[in-house]
Amino acid sequence: MGIQNLLRFLKPFIEPVHIKKYSGKRVGIDAYSWLHKGAYSCSMELCLNAQTDAAKRYLKYFMHHINLLRHYNVTPVVVFDGGSIPCKSVTEHERHRRRESNLMLAKEKLKEGNASAAIEFFQKAVHITPSMAHQLIQILRSESVEFIVAPYEADAQLAYLSAFDDDQGSIAAVITEDSDLIAYGCKAVIFKMDRYGNGEEFLRDRVFNTVHGGLSFRNFDKELFTGMCVLAGCDFLPSIPGIGTKRAYSLVSKYKNLDRVLSTLKFERRYQMPEDYSESFWKTVAVFHHARIYDRETKALKPMKPLEQKHLQSLNGDLDLLGPELPPSIAAAIAEGHLNPVTMEAFNYLSTAESCSASVNSPTFDDIDQDETRVASTQESCITIFSANQANGEYVTGTIITCKTRRCTGRLLPLFQRILLWTQKNMRKKLLHLEN
Known part of the structure; x- marks a missing residue:
């Protein structure tokens, strides 16, 4: 890791x-x-x-x-x-x-x-x-x-x-x-x-301002340091065979330019640099600089830092590599712990589609705070949320959410309605893609 x-x-x-x-x-x-x-x-x-x-x-x-x-x-x-x-x-x-x-x-x-x-x-x-x-x-x-x-x-x-x-x-x-x-x-x-x-x-x-045993990063800037890390191998991109942290440091320290480092690796026979490595390298560097995060002030996603032109070019306009964009309401619901960030389904408010009900249990670690809402037996105001996420080759199309209290309905209903609109739209796109 x-x-x-x-x-x-x-x-x-x-x-x-x-x-x-x-x-x-x-x-x-x-x-x-x-x-x-x-x-x-x-x-x-x-x-x-x-x-x-x-x-x-x-x-x-x-x-x-x-x-x-x-x-x-x-x-x-x-x-x-x-x-x-x-x-x-x-x-x-x-x-x-x-x-x-x-x-x-x-x-x-x-x-x-x-x-x-x-x-x-x-x-x-x-x-x-x-x-x-x-x-x-x-x-x-x-x-x-x-x-x-x-x-x-x-x-x-x-x-x-x-x-x-x-x-x-x-x-x-x-x-x-x-x-x-x-x-x-x-x-x-x-x-x-x-x-x-x-x-x-x-x-x-401490790293950028001190020297230890001949090891110095005083001539490194943040991009050179990140580039060295990517060359050494990370979760996003494996290293070129024969390139570890020590060799990556030596190359970056010598050339002080990441393009020159990549050119050297490409033409030196002892390294078997994959054909698409340079492109993947710059995309990975862009992720480390500009990955999408949640901004609590705007309650929406944004890049860690404003995108630089060279990194924008390396992504070929595909900003989803930084993490796909999400509507603000979905991003906020994930950030606040209400939505599963993988399935996009609501935590704790769900019951099965077959019964449109759920039992009320004594509070445990699995239960939602009593002050937020209770999942109860069938009500007239059931909300059906359609998930466009694929699971086991089939689309989930009938997750039921039931609210018992007026407070629950008032606070959670607008959120679920926004989720419903977004997931239905997403589902239509995916279904059209499958048909084509």
């Missing part, structure tokens, strides 16, 4: 830190990073029966770390991953394949009675779903912990928040295990934070 071997390469610039250094400040949390670490302790339960109490231990792990930050007067800002970005589809497919393979091996080891080996494979097979993330969101909401669901990559959203001034709601640092935050240009990142608040701190200014 992240830039291959980047943290090891930058180790001379990374120093120990305790979270109390950020007392009185806002710190961003890469939610899926802690969710993954928490899931390791209950990976078998999550893979076999996610509804058991034992399978909820990842929530306790997460909230322990939230409370640790609050103990040291650090304000957590939790950012969740959203939908998949197009240029990451190959990586996501490969990860899914590996998880399925590890799950099969885990079950085989369990049948053989080898529990320790099974758990190792279960840990590699566990997958954090939007539903699991939403259970955490309900707790964060009840604890008044600030959160946001990114439209796509949480890394981009976190880097965007870190670029603000302090009086504009900036975050002073990000806690994560993903080195992509460095490529996105985040100014301060804390890696490997333990349960006591000890971690390893990367500071962008």
Whole structure:
């Protein structure tokens, strides 16, 4: 996950830190990073029966770390991953394949009675779903912990928040295990934070302004640094065989021009540079600079930074590579934790199409806050939402939403109506595409 071997390469610039250094400040949390670490302790339960109490231990792990930050007067800002970005589809497919393979091996080891080996494979097979993330969101909401669901990559959203001034709601640092935050240009990142608040701190200014053992980035600007990261290999684009972080640094440091680096790689016989690598390289650089994020002020999507002409040209006008555009109402519903960012279906307000009803249960992590709404038995004002998302080769065309209280209807009905209009329009486009 992240830039291959980047943290090891930058180790001379990374120093120990305790979270109390950020007392009185806002710190961003890469939610899926802690969710993954928490899931390791209950990976078998999550893979076999996610509804058991034992399978909820990842929530306790997460909230322990939230409370640790609050103990040291650090304000957590939790950012969740959203939908998949197009240029990451190959990586996501490969990860899914590996998880399925590890799950099969885990079950085989369990049948053989080898529990320790099974758990190792279960840990590699566990997958954090939007539903699991939403259970955490309900707790964060009840604890008044600030959160946001990114439209796509949480890394981009976190880097965007870190670029603000302090009086504009900036975050002073990000806690994560993903080195992509460095490529996105985040100014301060804390890696490997333990349960006591000890971690390893990367500071962008420290890297650009100091020299360690002949390793210097003083002649690098942000684009050269990001280009070096992309050359080393990332989730969006694998590296050219024979090019790692050290070689990428040497080339960029020598030529100080990314086009010249690409030309050198193209004509040197020892490197087998794919025909379309240069095009893919510039598209990936554009994503690291301009990925779409959610702007709370306008309640709409926008690029992290205004698009530069050269990056616009590298995308060939296909801005969906930065993350497909979404209507403001949909983007806001995702950001606020009301819509599943993958399926675009509403969380917790749904019942089956066959019965147009849902039972009211005692509040759990799966339930929505009582003050928001209750899903109840059949009402006259049922709302049908058509999802244009394809699942198992068929289109879902009858998800029913039922509201019981007047407050629910007043607050949620306009949102559902907007979603309905957008999803119907999207469905028509997809159906027309299939017919053609």
